[in-house]
Amino acid sequence: MKRIFTLAAFAILGTTLLSNLDKKKSEKVAATDEYKVIKVDGTIIFQTTKENMKIGDIFISGTGLDFSTPDSRAAVISKLKGRYVLSSAEKGQTKILPAANNISSRAGALINIIDLQNHFSGRYLVIDKAALEIGEEAFPQNDDAFFYLAYYHNDEQIRKKLSHEGNSVILDKDEIFMIDERPIEVSEKEMTLFYRNGGSSSKISTFTPVFPDTEELKLEIEIILEEFSDKDNPTKIKEITAYLNEFYGKPQEDNLNGWLEKEFQITE
Numbered sequence: 066m067k068r069i070f071t072l073a074a075f076a077i078l079g080t081t082l083l084s085n086l087d088k089k090k091s092e093k094v095a096a097t098d099e100y101k102v103i104k105v106d107g108t109i110i111f112q113t114t115k116e117n118m119k120i121g122d123i124f125i126s127g128t129g130l131d132f133s134t135p136d137s138r139a140a141v142i143s144k145l146k147g148r149y150v151l152s153s154a155e156k157g158q159t160k161i162l163p164a165a166n167n168i169s170s171r172a173g174a175l176i177n178i179i180d181l182q183n184h185f186s187g188r189y190l191v192i193d194k195a196a197l198e199i200g201e202e203a204f205p206q207n208d209d210a211f212f213y214l215a216y217y218h219n220d221e222q223i224r225k226k227l228s229h230e231g232n233s234v235i236l237d238k239d240e241i242f243m244i245d246e247r248p249i250e251v252s253e254k255e256m257t258l259f260y261r262n263g264g265s266s267s268k269i270s271t272f273t274p275v276f277p278d279t280e281e282l283k284l285e286i287e288i289i290l291e292e293f294s295d296k297d298n299p300t301k302i303k304e305i306t307a308y309l310n311e312f313y314g315k316p317q318e319d320n321l322n323g324w325l326e327k328e329f330q331i332t333e
Contacts, residue, residue: 098126100141100149101292103285104312107137109151120284124151130159140164140285140312142292148308165311166303176200178269185258185272188314193279195320196233206232210262212269214241216254238276251276275314283328290329299333 102122109118112129124130124141132138132153139151141161148164175181177200184197199206206212206229213226223244228235242251258269286305293301302325309316325331 100124100126100143100146101288103140103142103148103288103308105137105139106312108133109137109139120281121288126161128159129157131157140308142289144292148289148304150311164307166307174198174200177203181258182270184317185270186315188253188273188275190275190277190309190314190316190321191236191238192277192282192316192320192324194235194237194239195317196230196235197317198233201232204232204260205262206234210260212258212260213266214256214258216256218244218249218254236274241274242276273314277313279324286325286329290331298331301331302333 100123102118102120102124104120105118110116110131110133111118112131118124118130118139124139130151135153137153140148141151142148150160150162150164152160152162154160175184175197180200181204199212204210204212211226211229212234213224215222215224217223225241225243228237228240238251239248242249253273253275255271255273257271259266260269261267285308289305289308290301293304296304302322305325306316306321309321322333
């Protein structure tokens with residue numbers, strides 16, 4: 066009889082251990098497939114609840130999603146797996162792809178026209194205001210020599226002279242999106258950068274400056290920092306830079322680092 070009770074006790078203990086192991090394994094699998102939403106471009110709807118996906122939501126791999134347009138996408142992050150992008154696939158499926166890992170525009174002076182053309186290209190992120198050092202020998206800046214942007218607003222071409230501090234040109238959304246001393250809506254517009262000197266203007270390049278809503282941006286960065294709380298600052302900055310590059314535009318290193326230090330006390 067004693068032997069029977071002993072065997073039964075071992076059986077119960079074994080079953081309990083296996084149950085706990087299975088539970089931990091299931092929890093680990095669930096955590097591996099769980100992502101927090103950083104940002105949504107377009108509209109993505111959870112099929113079961115019919116609610117729009119939004120920042121801070123939890124997405125679990127396999128959850129049915131409806132994408133309102135083919136280019137709708139979402140940035141998501143997992144503490145265990147890193148950052149991913151959700152997008153629409155064929156037959157109503159969802160693609161979960163590793164996020165891009167691009168780098169920012171370099172810091173330091175822009176010495177010549179090639180530097181300027183390479184720098185001001187594509188979608189270019191500016192957080193509030195950026196000061197960019199320009200080579201003084203090639204591009205002096207004073208009352209008669211300066212940079213300006215040209216863009217269209219309501220079918221009218223607008224030319225905006227850019228301020229400067231010493232020989233650093235200033236990209237300030239409050240100045241750029243001001244017409245006849247009245248602010249206009251901040252939006253993504255293709256703009257062309259010119260340099261004027263001696264009464265003649267030279268085209269530098271055409272690009273699209275992106276000025277994000279900084280309050281929304283802070284919420285998105287907070288999610289990345291929360292999920293990467295155990296990482297060092299260089300890793301955090303690299304991940305934030307890559308995210309901004311993919312979902313907003315190419316960030317300028319000094320502009321981004323200054324903002325991160327001010328808002329989150331993060332420095333390399």
